[in-house]
Amino acid sequence: MAQTDKPTCIPPELPKMLKEFAKAAIRAQPQDLIQWAADYFEALCREMPPVRERSEQAALCNWTELTPEVLKILHSQVAGRLIVHAEELAQMWKVVNLPADLFNSVMNVGRFTEEIEWLKFLALACSALGVTITKTLKILCEVLSCDHNGGSPRIPFSTFQFLYTYIAEVDGEISASHVSRMLNYIEQEVIGPDGIITVNDFTQNPRVRLE
Numbered sequence: 001m002a003q004t005d006k007p008t009c010i011p012p013e014l015p016k017m018l019k020e021f022a023k024a025a026i027r028a029q030p031q032d033l034i035q036w037a038a039d040y041f042e043a044l045c046r047e048m049p050p051v052r053e054r055s056e057q058a059a060l061c062n063w064t065e066l067t068p069e070v071l072k073i074l075h076s077q078v079a080g081r082l083i084v085h086a087e088e089l090a091q092m093w094k095v096v097n098l099p100a101d102l103f104n105s106v107m108n109v110g111r112f113t114e115e116i117e118w119l120k121f122l123a124l125a126c127s128a129l130g131v132t133i134t135k136t137l138k139i140l141c142e143v144l145s146c147d148h149n150g151g152s153p154r155i156p157f158s159t160f161q162f163l164y165t166y167i168a169e170v171d172g173e174i175s176a177s178h179v180s181r182m183l184n185y186i187e188q189e190v191i192g193p194d195g196i197i198t199v200n201d202f203t204q205n206p207r208v209r210l211e
Contacts (some may be wrong), residue, residue: 023171024131029105071143072083075118084118097189102128109170123163124170133167133174134203134210141199152198157187160197164210174211182210 021037030036064070078084086107093103107126109117123140130136138153141161145153152168161183168174186208190201202208 015196019173020131029101034141063099066098066102066125066129068126068129068139068142070096070098071122071139075143078118082118083115084121086112086114086116087117089118089121119159119163120166123167123179127167127170132211133164134173136167137164137210138199138203141197152199152200154196157191157195160202161187182208 021041025033025036042078051139074092075094090103094100102125106112106121106128110120110124112121116122122143123136126143127136130139137160141153141155141160144155144159164183165179166174168179186197190205190208202210
């Protein structure tokens, strides 16, 4: 093959894309990594990364696909409680026919024991859908929002603050100082007197960079 002097050009978005792929693969623990990777990048083109490996076992079990709507059902069953027992949550997970390996993965990542902080568990479950922190928080707002007027999903800023801090801590790639700066900016410059944050507040504002 003839050599040329043309320099190799690395797309600027490639390093972050590969990092997010690696984190998603570690969370999913697929048996067939090549097939899972193919599904991942195909879904990424549609802005909907896969939440679990699509193995023959999953097909045979006819598992329910994890979606914000399914998580919203689980959230309604928790009924406002802050703590849920692991056995009860496992049963709720089973009732909606979600894969047990995904439940175990969330339990392991969160290092949960008998008593589970529901919002933390929910945040990690949403991260299987969202992949990035911003998308995960967007899904969380959709699940937690009680606004049925068709506007941008919204939650209390105090809840957003708790979730963002926790997800960033688990992610391990974002400094605590960056998280603090973003939260201070949002609280002082974005949030109104009602103390509510909408999805548009952190996805459409160019000065808000959560990652």
